[in-house]
Amino acid sequence: MLKNLIRSFWLHPLLLLVLTAIGAGLRLTHLISQPLWTDEFSTLVFSLGHSFRTVPLNQLISSATLLQPLQTNPSGDIHAVVQHLMTESTHPPLYFVLAHLWMGLFPSETGLISVWVGRSLSVVFGTLAIPAMFGFGWVAFRSRQVGQLAAALMAVSPFGIYLAQDARHYTLAVLLGIASLSCFAIALQVLQQRNQLPLRVLLLWIVANALGIATHYFFGLLLIAEGITLVGLKILDFRWKLVPHPSPAWKRIYWVAGGTLFSSLVWLPAWQSSYGNELTQWVYSGGAAKLPWLQPIFYTLASGMTMLTVLPIQQVAKPVATASAIGVVLFCLWVWWLAGRGVRAQVQGGHAWVVFGFAGVLGSAIALLLMLDYGLNTDITRAFRYSFVYFPIVIVLIAAGLSPYWRSQSSVLSPQILVPAPHSPLPTPHLFIWLMGLLGAITVTSGFAYQKTHRPDLVVNLIRQTSQTPIVVAIAHHTHGQTGRLMGLAWELQQTDPTGRYYLDHQTCNPSQDEPCNFPTSPLRNTVKAIPRPFDLWLVNYDGIADLRMEQCEFDAVLKNKRVDGYKSQRYHCS
Numbered sequence: 359m360l361k362n363l364i365r366s367f368w369l370h371p372l373l374l375l376v377l378t379a380i381g382a383g384l385r386l387t388h389l390i391s392q393p394l395w396t397d398e399f400s401t402l403v404f405s406l407g408h409s410f411r412t413v414p415l416n417q418l419i420s421s422a423t424l425l426q427p428l429q430t431n432p433s434g435d436i437h438a439v440v441q442h443l444m445t446e447s448t449h450p451p452l453y454f455v456l457a458h459l460w461m462g463l464f465p466s467e468t469g470l471i472s473v474w475v476g477r478s479l480s481v482v483f484g485t486l487a488i489p490a491m492f493g494f495g496w497v498a499f500r501s502r503q504v505g506q507l508a509a510a511l512m513a514v515s516p517f518g519i520y521l522a523q524d525a526r527h528y529t530l531a532v533l534l535g536i537a538s539l540s541c542f543a544i545a546l547q548v549l550q551q552r553n554q555l556p557l558r559v560l561l562l563w564i565v566a567n568a569l570g571i572a573t574h575y576f577f578g579l580l581l582i583a584e585g586i587t588l589v590g591l592k593i594l595d596f597r598w599k600l601v602p603h604p605s606p607a608w609k610r611i612y613w614v615a616g617g618t619l620f621s622s623l624v625w626l627p628a629w630q631s632s633y634g635n636e637l638t639q640w641v642y643s644g645g646a647a648k649l650p651w652l653q654p655i656f657y658t659l660a661s662g663m664t665m666l667t668v669l670p671i672q673q674v675a676k677p678v679a680t681a682s683a684i685g686v687v688l689f690c691l692w693v694w695w696l697a698g699r700g701v702r703a704q705v706q707g708g709h710a711w712v713v714f715g716f717a718g719v720l721g722s723a724i725a726l727l728l729m730l731d732y733g734l735n736t737d738i739t740r741a742f743r744y745s746f747v748y749f750p751i752v753i754v755l756i757a758a759g760l761s762p763y764w765r766s767q768s769s770v771l772s773p774q775i776l777v778p779a780p781h782s783p784l785p786t787p788h789l790f791i792w793l794m795g796l797l798g799a800i801t802v803t804s805g806f807a808y809q810k811t812h813r814p815d816l817v818v819n820l821i822r823q824t825s826q827t828p829i830v831v832a833i834a835h836h837t838h839g840q841t842g843r844l845m846g847l848a849w850e851l852q853q854t855d856p857t858g859r860y861y862l863d864h865q866t867c868n869p870s871q872d873e874p875c876n877f878p879t880s881p882l883r884n885t886v887k888a889i890p891r892p893f894d895l896w897l898v899n900y901d902g903i904a905d906l907r908m909e910q911c912e913f914d915a916v917l918k919n920k921r922v923d924g925y926k927s928q929r930y931h932c933s
Contacts, residue, residue: 697759
């Protein structure tokens with residue numbers, strides 16, 4: 359009976375359906391438990407067709423005024439989305455347009471967009487990546503077993519869940535990356551077989567690449583990595599005649615390269631305008647200079663590990679976090695060793711071109727990110743989310759490496775692997791690895807790892823515990839990034855104190871001025887003098903301790919400078 363079930367046509371569709379359901383459930387678990395952070399506010403504001411520039415600067419405003427760009431906009435259109443995004447941000451518009459259409463399906467009862475609606479579109483794309491990984495694994499290795507393992511790993515990947523629970527465009531980029539890499543795998547196969555790349559694959563490849571660039575500019579790193587790998591294969595083909603005669607596939611690959619280049623150059627004006635933009639200055643924090651040869655490599659390895667599993671490292675005692683980190687490192691080293699032996703079996707089983715091609719893309723993509731850190735002295739690798747560039751390749755290579763260990767069913771699920779399966783210390787290592795991934799997924803959804811980059815909720819908790827009088831919250835303002843940070847505080851505070859007032863203290867940062875940057879400006883000081891007493895003034899992300907004695911405001915030396923992710927706050931009691 360069981361043997362008949364295994365051979366049943368419905369086994370794989372049902373198994374994939376179960377994996378997709380599990381992945382969707384994990385991505386929806388505690389979806390709104392973590393606070394919105396700055397980048398998510400950017401997604402919501404621009405997707406609604408609003409602008410940050412409507413929020414007044416250098417004047418006292420209410421939470422309603424500050425949060426007005428988060429009001430649903432039935433009359434908004436796609437043109438407004440694209441216009442505001444391209445003039446105020448540094449991202450391409452595809453995801454924001456789709457989010458605009460998605461949000462229009464969910465009318466708001468309160469007038470403000472809901473966190474669930476804002477994040478759920480990312481969940482949809484993250485969930486679709488699960489069956490897409492099955493297709494990717496099957497296309498690349500012609501094995502439903504590899505496809506199922508890839509889908510299983512994607513379903514519970516902590517990194518994948520982290521991306522899916524953020525109201526950002528990374529899950530769409532991952533989905534399009536899977537499409538591009540699937541076409542890349544087909545190209546490797548036709549090169550090996552000396553066939554011609556099907557026209558439909560050529561068109562799909564160009565479309566996937568064009569949409570990927572229209573989703574996130576860093577998608578271009580994946581395309582460059584694919585190009586580097588193909589150029590390397592072409593050189594090897596020319597020098598060592600890996601293909602006995604010129605393959606007709608190369609001609610159509612050139613067409614793909616030309617179409618991709620054309621679709622990328624469309625965004626050249628936008629790239630030029632974003633270069634040196636103040637919104638991107640955070641990447642030039644000089645982090646790579648602190649540990650020139652260690653920090654970017656450490657971040658790259660850490661992000662790769664979380665694609666498999668993660669254990670509690672946040673909101674736990676330091677010994678627990680240390681033990682968790684050591685456990686994850688040992689587990690990942692074991693998995694990489696195990697998968698490496700399995701990948702060698704795949705090479706012997708006739709998939710050498712695909713394996714070497716994927717290894718080339720993975721190595722090139724990582725090298726490009728490291729070059730950005732070392733060459734430009736940036737902090738790109740510190741933001742784990744940019745590892746979306748090579749995320750699908752890591753998953754499919756591990757799935758391919760684990761496939762030979764499924765020996766009891768290899769004759770049914772993967773008949774093309776004719777070499778002996780490597781020995782594993784566990785009878786079912788893939789099941790243990792999947793369960794570890796599930797544990798990591800639960801760790802993320804429970805808030806013990808991959809918490810939001812900024813934590814306005816912690817600042818608000820401090821304000822609630824400390825201030826017994828009306829509050830005014832001021833932030834040193836440079837771009838809409840600081841507007842988003844202040845929105846995070848107002849969003850959390852409005853639930854218990856809708857009377858709070860806010861101030862975007864715009865900083866010109868001109869060294870020739872008498873007032874230094876990130877210190878209270880004269881307009882803020884004048885505003886503070888005119889506010890009825892008593893009240894508490896909270897300064898957010900200012901440098902040093904401000905002298906506000908002329909404004910009759912006393913610094914709270916007990917709290918000093920409280921720091922949490924994304925915020926540095928100071929309390930002044932004005933009486």
